[in-house]
Amino acid sequence: MSRIMIVDDEQGVLNALRRLLSRAPCAYGRLVYALEVETFDSPLAALDRARAAPFDLVLSDYHMPRMNGVEFLGQIGEIQPDAARMVLSGCSDINLINQSIHGADIFGMLPKPWNDYFLMSMIAQALNHRDLVLENRALAGKAADPRAEAEPAIPVAAVQWGPDGSMVFEDEASATGANKT
Structure with missing residues (x-):
């Protein structure tokens, strides 16, 4: 179950998005995401909730009171760096938003008004991207320490010749005097 946070100061937009995300399939290729949606009409209330519960994706309106959506999503990124973040905006200055x-x-960024299919597709892509980033991070952690899954080391032995010409094997610690007290 993917947890989605939606933040918009317009209750009608929140209701429409909640309805859409609860009914429409959210799929990327063969992956189908089941969604659990929480909505907030205040970025401050949403930040409080983000401190208490993890979210997989946060979708925020751009124009809101007290802070814009990019500022809000920047703060969300500090609280939950693994959450995918998207902006929803009816703003006509797309270049300004893209720079932000x-x-x-x-x-x-998703436009207002949105196309339902495009919105669901973008949400699925964002969730898939998040999953891949987390998987790559986990794999990189394993690759960073190749000894983590390696066979146990075979003890090193020193070979000495005995007075009678026989071979005497000593472990590395004995040979270096590490076991002497």
Whole structure:
């Protein structure tokens, strides 16, 4: 179950998005995401909730009282760096929003009014991207320490010749005097 936070100061938009996300399939290729949606009409209330519960994706309106959506999503990124973040905006200055988005590590922007299919597709892509980033991070952690899954080391032995010409094997610690007290 993917947890989605939606933040918009317009209750009608929140209701429409909640309805859409509860009814429409959210799929990316063969992956189908079941969604659990929480909505907030205040970015401050949403920040409080983000401190208490994890979210997989946060979708925020751009124009809101007290802070814009990019500022809000920047703060969400500090609280929950693994959450995918997207902006929803009816703003006509797309270039301004795009510049803001690139500086705040935001996955993408959705227009208002939105196309239901496009919105669901973008949400699925953002969730898939998040999953891949987390999987790559986990794999990189394993690759960083190749000894984590390696066979146990075979003890090193020193070979000495005995007075009678026989071979005497000593473990590395004995040979270096590490066991002497």
